[in-house]
Structures are given as C-alpha cells and as structure tokens.
Amino acid sequence: MVSTAIQSAETILVTGGCGFIGANLVPMLEEAGYSVRVLDNLAKGDSSLLAGCRAEIVVGDIRDCAAVAQALEGVDAVIHLAAFGSVVESVAAPAENFDVNARGTFVVLDECRKRGIARFVFASTGGALIGNADPPVNEDSRPRPISPYGSSKLCGEAYCSSFAHSYNMHVTALRFANVVGPCSWHKKGAVTAFAKAIMSQDPLRIFGDGSATRDFLYVEDLCKGIGLALRAALPGFNPLHLASGREVSIGELARLMARIAGDDNYPIEYAPKRAGEVDRNFARFDRASALLGFEPQYSLEEGLTRTWEWFELERSKRGSAGV
Numbered sequence: 001m002v003s004t005a006i007q008s009a010e011t012i013l014v015t016g017g018c019g020f021i022g023a024n025l026v027p028m029l030e031e032a033g034y035s036v037r038v039l040d041n042l043a044k045g046d047s048s049l050l051a052g053c054r055a056e057i058v059v060g061d062i063r064d065c066a067a068v069a070q071a072l073e074g075v076d077a078v079i080h081l082a083a084f085g086s087v088v089e090s091v092a093a094p095a096e097n098f099d100v101n102a103r104g105t106f107v108v109l110d111e112c113r114k115r116g117i118a119r120f121v122f123a124s125t126g127g128a129l130i131g132n133a134d135p136p137v138n139e140d141s142r143p144r145p146i147s148p149y150g151s152s153k154l155c156g157e158a159y160c161s162s163f164a165h166s167y168n169m170h171v172t173a174l175r176f177a178n179v180v181g182p183c184s185w186h187k188k189g190a191v192t193a194f195a196k197a198i199m200s201q202d203p204l205r206i207f208g209d210g211s212a213t214r215d216f217l218y219v220e221d222l223c224k225g226i227g228l229a230l231r232a233a234l235p236g237f238n239p240l241h242l243a244s245g246r247e248v249s250i251g252e253l254a255r256l257m258a259r260i261a262g263d264d265n266y267p268i269e270y271a272p273k274r275a276g277e278v279d280r281n282f283a284r285f286d287r288a289s290a291l292l293g294f295e296p297q298y299s300l301e302e303g304l305t306r307t308w309e310w311f312e313l314e315r316s317k318r319g320s321a322g323v
C-alpha cells in the first residue's frame with residue numbers, strides 16, 4: 001500500500017470506511033501514522049474489508065446526530081465517504097438518495113461545526129455532478145446533474161461551501177472519477193459487472209451502444225489524492241477533480257477487460273441505455289495537481305489488471321457460488 005509520507009498522530013474519522021474506497025484508504029492512512037475511526041452503517045460495506053487494520057469501527061448512521069457526535073469524539077479531521085453511491089439506484093429511489101447524501105452530509109458537517117472540527121474532505125463526484133457537458137470538464141464547468149445522485153452530491157458540495165465560508169472550515173470536495181480497484185465486489189459499476197460476468201462465463205453486457213465514455217482512476221491513486229487533500233487542509237471551500245484525464249469508451253473498457261482476462265473475442269451484448277447516466281465524461285485534474293501535487297501513477301491497463309487479479313483471488317476464496 002502506498003504511503004503519502006505523512007507522519008501524524010492525528011485521529012481521522014472516515015465515514016463509510018467499510019466500503020470500497022474506505023477499505024483501500026484506511027490502511028493507507030494508518031501506514032501514514034494516523035489513528036483512524038470509521039463510522040459505517042454497513043448498508044453496503046463490510047467490516048471484514050478492514051481486517052488487519054487497527055481502526056475503531058463504529059456501526060452507526062451518518063443521519064443520526066448522536067451517532068455522529070459520538071464518532072467525532074477526539075477527532076481532528078473528517079473524510080466523508082459514506083453515501084448512497086449508485087446513479088441507477090438513485091433514479092429508482094431518489095428520496096433515500098437525498099436523505100443519505102444531502103441530509104447525511106449536512107448532519108456530519110453540522111456536528112463538526114458544533115465541535116470546532118474544521119478540516120473536512122468530502123467525497124464528491126465528477127461526471128454525475130456536472131452532467132452532460134462537453135468534456136474534458138474541470139472546476140469551471142457548470143454543474144447540471146441529470147440524476148438524483150448527481151443532485152445530491154451537488155447539494156452536499158453546496159453545504160460544504162457554505163459551512164467553509166460561514167464557519168471558517170477548511171473543506172475540500174474531491175470530485176472522483178470512476179474508481180477501479182480491489183475491494184469492489186459489492187459495487188454496481190461496469191468494471192465489477194464485467195469481472196463477475198467473465199467469472200460466470202456470461203456475455204459482457206453494455207447499456208447503450210458502448211460509445212458512452214468515462215474516466216477511470218485506480219483506487220490507490222485516488223487514495224493518495226485524498227491523503228494529499230487531508231494534509232493540505234486548503235482554507236475555505238475547494239472543489240477539485242481527481243481523475244486520470246483519459247477518456248475511455250465503455251466498449252473499449254469491455255474489450256480491455258476481456259483481453260486482461262485472457263480472451264480477446266469474449267462475447268459482448270447490448271441493452272438499452274439507462275436513465276440518469278451521462279454520455280461522455282472525462283476530467284482534467286490540473287487544479288488538484290497545482291494545489292495538492294496530485295499525479296496519478298497507474299495506467300488504466302495496470303489498474304484493471306490489478307483489479308482483475310483481486311477479483312480472481314476473491315472468487316477463489318468465495319467459491320463459484322459467490323459470483
């Protein structure tokens with residue numbers, strides 16, 4: 001696991017730390033010398049993903065003020081990952097998505113305000129928040145979300161901004177690209193779906209004609225960026241894209257996954273495009289580079305290879321019934 005070369009005795013609360021990104025981030029923070037506490041209601045995450053970590057795991061909901069207050073005891077800074085994270089599920093359940101992502105973010109910010117905890121890193125999103133703009137997008141692109149998930153993250157950013165300005169907090173909203181990597185078995189994105197399909201010998205299913213594009217970032221690069229934002233604690237409110245800067249079509253992604261899994265001619269099938277999903281997206285990360293020193297190290301091929309290797313290992317642990 002990569003170290004950000006930070007040595008610190010600080011205590012960091014990671015909400016949603018038992019999820020995909022948390023499971024990669026928490027060990028990295030610990031390696032960098034932080035004490036970590038996790039607040040997670042285990043709706044999607046799994047505490048076994050943090051086996052081997054020293055982190056204290058508090059099982060609770062970010063919408064529960066008392067649970068958040070307890071989790072914030074003795075904390076120096078917060079990395080707020082907990083969310084209802086799926087575009088497609090947000091279209092099916094917009095009220096729940098709003099409640100977790102918008103109100104939940106407000107509750108965590110407000111409990112920080114009450115305790116004078118000023119440093120806050122918010123897990124935002126690039127594509128879903130901006131919507132259908134001409135890529136590459138950056139921090140000057142005008143957000144026009146086309147899914148409830150995108151709206152909820154924009155709402156979260158709005159509270160991050162107002163809390164930074166009204167209460168002198170240092171809030172960085174990191175707009176993640178599409179993240180790939182280990183510990184993503186439970187996720188609903190294309191890479192997980194493709195990996196599971198290959199393991200079940202089912203065709204790769206693409207929603208739409210495969211021309212939609214995304215920006216894929218390897219989780220280790222992302223977590224390094226989160227660590228840099230935590231350390232920088234930029235004053236005021238700073239939204240920053242963390243991305244690879246490379247535009248990749250879903251068709252290209254499917255072919256690449258098939259090649260990595262050892263079958264260039266793996267069958268692909270097409271299904272209707274789903275509501276809420278943007279057509280093209282990739283982002284520039286110049287501002288994160290200038291302000292944080294963020295530079296992704298992994299190519300898409302390297303990131304997908306490591307991800308596929310993790311899926312294969314995981315399948316051997318779970319057995320074929322687990323796919």
Ligand SMILES: NC(=O)c1ccc[n+]([C@@H]2O[C@H](COP(=O)([O-])OP(=O)(O)OC[C@H]3O[C@@H](n4cnc5c(N)ncnc54)[C@H](O)[C@@H]3O)[C@@H](O)[C@H]2O)c1
Pocket residue numbers: 015016017018019020021022039040041042043044045046060061062063080081082083084085100104123124125126175176177178179180187
């Ligand atoms: N994975 C990506 O590609 C991606 C891209 C852009 C943004 N993000 C954002 O990054 C963050 C982490 O994403 P992830 O991929 O690790 O998702 P994940 O679903 O794996 O992890 C989210 C975690 O939050 C927990 N959680 C959900 N609702 C909660 C609640 N009400 N109270 C407490 N805990 C709760 C879940 O149990 C889970 O462990 C999210 O905010 C997501 O929106 C992720």
